[in-house]
Amino acid sequence: MEIKPGSLLSKIDSPADLKKLPMDQLPQVCDELRQYIIDVVSVHGGHFGASLGVVELSTALHYVYNTPYDQLVWDVGHQAYGHKILTGRRDxxxxNRKYNGLSGFPKRSESEFDTFGVGHSSTSISGALGMAMAAKLKGENRKSIAVIGDGAMTAGLAFEAMNHAGVADSDVLIILNDNCMSIDPNVGALKEYLTDITTSPTYNKIKDEVWNALGKLPVGKTFSREMASKLEHSIKGFVNKNSNLFEALKLRYFGPIDGHNITKLVDTLKDLKNIPGPKLLHIVTVKGKGYELAEKDQTKWHAPGLFDKVTGEIHKKKFDTPQPPKYQDVFGHTMIELAEKNEKIVGVTPAMPSGSSLKFMMDKMPHRAFDVGICEQHAVTLSAGMATQGMKVFCNIYSSFMQRAYDMVVHDVAIQKLPVVFCLDRAGLVGEDGPTHHGCYDIAYMRCIPNMIVAAPMNEAELRNMMYTAQLDSHTLPISIRYPRGEGVMPEWRTEMKEMEIGKGRKLKDGDGIAILSFGHPGNFAASAIRELKNNGINPAHYDMRFAKPIDEEMLHEVFAKFDKVVTVEDGTVVGGFGSAVLEFMAQYNYKAEVKIMGIPDRLVEHGTPKQLYEEIGIDANGIVKTVREMMGVRVTVKA
Incomplete structure (x- = not known):
């Protein structure tokens, strides 16, 4: 299906083309850009609501500023689709987000207009400030602009950057895109503070009247605007005593203004372009703007998948037989089962209640499940604090996001031997979100921490047993339980939960000549490979190790006493991961064997479907079959 852009958008191959248009044609550009995003995403998929909410802002920024010389940094990047389309990537x-296609996020290697690679939240202000400071040092008259949402503004990194920006004397503009949403609705005092500013009718009415009146005075626009700005500060202090947060950080505050009024945005940005120093523009937008269903249910339409743009029907795969649930849903429902029997259990997530499925518990037990906003460091230390008081805390964080809280895991949890349960969702290769979101490193970075237990279930029943074991009073150490994005393997997954012995694996199958040691969900790839290898007369043994730390030494002694060929399989980095733990054991006890470590290689894996990516790195069932055949000296024939 060919999707054609509108008459104006079809002629915009760069911001230079956009600048040729008169102001009165910009609303049409925005309409066409919004429709083009709807058309493409409905057919090809991707993030949706965030980009619709900043169509006018994207257009205004490239219309006013001299990009890419003036440097524009998008926070997270979910909202950068309009930016990409306007900067030469329309056709x-x-x-977008397809294997070997455009990245779903701004990426420096993709375009000179993508000045800073992003994917995680709250990095934009720091990045843009660094650019502004560098420009000043080099004597360059370039502008630096950070676009950050109110959800991302809750992270500590954003406040650290603003605290520095206020005294750095650099020409940086922070645009606060305020839509009361990240993926799920925002939480916390900052949300309430921003709501106070945007909903104060007295302040907004007086501010607009003063601004408009002074703009009509015959004394020069610059003088009038400066006078208006001074009066505006006084009005803020008079009407809203809480309105000095940003000014207290020495950032000149402007707004709030309507983020969907393209004329107002362009005029305001032109004014701000001539005001030196650090400043913040507060705009109010609607996530999903222009698509009614997305405006009404912003969480559902953050990334809905393929859908009928006319009816709004989201296309779901239909199956004739029951299908396995998502691992995240198994976690969410199991949390409720456990919490109903153990009053000490609480759940914590940093702004991902829907993605992690902790929302199930938040809906049923709101006093025991907490969304703390986009602040992984706080989530970990908050969990540690509750654990000191005897609570059994399940802290659910995506594997790649846990990287942001590493010091807290070491300093606040492991050193104090607090039994916090880290449930690391999205472990392994997550697919279309690409390298910023792949959960490659948690096995390695958790395994090297003293007192930390590192576990991974092969299926839903194993996940339930690990969660059950972790909440028992007899369990006194922190534990990391990792599981992948997407579906498991058990349609009938509500199994009876049983205590699991920490550090004990299980032998799934005896064999001859070669042993496969798997860790976590890839054990299912190995099981499929073993069924295929049977046709070649190869009979591998299969061990599901369950724990990378403490590793099952008794089982490893059995393996190396019997086999001189061993394959390890994991969906984590091969550097320092589960396979490395096996090699360390082998070296410690002077075993001699041929060992092949299969996992995520020591390079960045780009985006694509998980199936495509696991095939690319060779740890899918076919890749395991190929490796075992080669190790067993069986000739490998390549299918045409």
């Missing part, structure tokens, strides 16, 4: 936009 390739249908490849």
């Amino acid at each position: 390739n936009f249908h490849t």
